[in-house]
Amino acid sequence: MPHGTQLTRSVALGAAALLSFGGGWLYLSFIGADGVSALDLLRTALFALSGFWLVWGGVAGVLGVLVPPKRTIPAPGRPEGMTAILMPIYNEDAAASFSRIAAMNRSLVGLGIAERFHFAILSDTNSMEVAAEEVIRFEQLLHEPMAAGRMFYRRRERNTGKKAGNIEDFVSRSGGAYDYALILDADSLMDGATIAEMARRMDEDERLGLLQSVPQVINARSLFGRLMQFSSAYLSPHFACGTARMQGEEGPYWGHNAMVRVKAFAASCGLPVLSGKPPAGGHILSHDYVEAALLSRAGWKVEVDPYLGGSFEEGPENLIEYAKRDRRWCQGNLQHRRLLGAPGLKFWSRFTFVQGIMAYAASPLWLALLATSILDEALRSRYWWRSNETGIWVLAVAVAVTLLLPKLLILVRSTIGGRNKRFGGILRAPLSVICEIVISTLLAPIMLCFQSKAVTEILLGLDGGWPATNRSEGRVGLALAFAASWWVTVAGAMVTAVALAFAPGLVPWLLPVALPAIGAPLLIAATSLGISSRRKPILFRTPSETAPAAVIVEQQQIYLSWTQQGSTLPESATPGVTPVPA
């Protein structure tokens, strides 16, 4: 491992441990001023543990701003290896997915390097109507330039192993024909120059097993979607820089917009079916983290390059769709607890698994801290925070700084570096960051409830299955929002009522969490509202809107031309927005 990576990891882990331990000590000194009880110790442990992951997230952002990794100079020349561009699909909007393939192909053809790249659409679709549409769109794809012999489509009758099984099926049947595979999602879109650059990097570095790009969210229409889009374009690259700095050659794989060396992938990433039934056993759901760990175990380099650019994806348009996706990821990440002791894994891979687990387990921990605080207040009938008002404000400010510091640093750096011009200008960009902070703070308690519910369900053995992702529909009516989140409202109201009755001193501190929870249906419905396509939005502007990449424009034109041809397709079976079951 490079010395720099080791040092960065040590500093980051040390800083997170020191700050969370210090915060825990301060917290205990405040709440235990009149004697430390067992409940105080439990609350302190919850505070320190949750705080560690909060600080850890912040450290990545701060590192990304202060000590970003070096840029890799683009390699000259044409890619030599053969690359298969794989798009696994599952009951998706076929016109949208296939038009992305068409746009990427045109981009590669335009660069004069298309002969080194083949496309394979790997369908796991089980809806006959969607499958029929896929066939038609593939016919259209075959009319694209240089399509003959370079475009393939196949559909599996049985979806064994889901997405990981779909890729594995391709590798075991056709992998020997390719040096590299660019793995995409149905909503992935990549610029030809970026794809070529990734292939060249693979050519140059024979130890490179996987190269991950940092995709930016595009084509968002709702307030929620555009918030995510802005966040992914403005903030995420810096967080990714910090992450890349810490991970070094044991980087992440996010399952899409990444290139793998096929022989390395085949030899190292055959995933077993875990013993036992889902959700803990069965097929590995969050396969990407595991595949990255397996490549590292086999000695291959796994790297993320935040500077690559030209890598795009679409995101959920409302909080319900986001929560549905989160439920799937939560189940996958919690399944990784079975793999913590897997033989031969590197320390960082195991730590990444823990990090993924804590990304979800932290939510119930925060709720437990809330519940034990109310309980303690009710049992002792004292308002400790009044006697330690200054101290508790110090802690509150420290938590706020931990949450906000990375975003504010990114804002300062972008202002100094002139980056804000691409995000609406020197006034709109800071305003967008402030609104992002406000809205994400309002939505955080709702996500906390959804994640806590997901963790509870999984620990109770309830399998969430493999719901198709709806990437199109955004608007959620109040009735639908209420159907999905009434229990969040009830929980928020109950916590407030209990606090009012037994711990009134805590109520002001609970309100920032309880009020958004009570208003969950309203917030979900309001943030799902779309923007007028005729007016340029004031907030959350991104370069993909102000100066979209050529491949984005091309894809939109192809999609429009395909869908306006008046095909006699059956009714699209794109699933509508369905509430997360309560």
Added chain:
Amino acid sequence: MKYDSSMDFPGGLPDAPLAMPKQVLERQRTPLFTALRAVFAAARPRA
């Protein structure tokens, strides 16, 4: 364009199999009772 089940596409995916062996991710755990029995069985003098 209308979907027809007789539609055919030129050229399938290349026939180039690549083995993808299953990786070991779970440690084989032997229940304590089974392990003890195996130890005693090994220690017992053979006739």
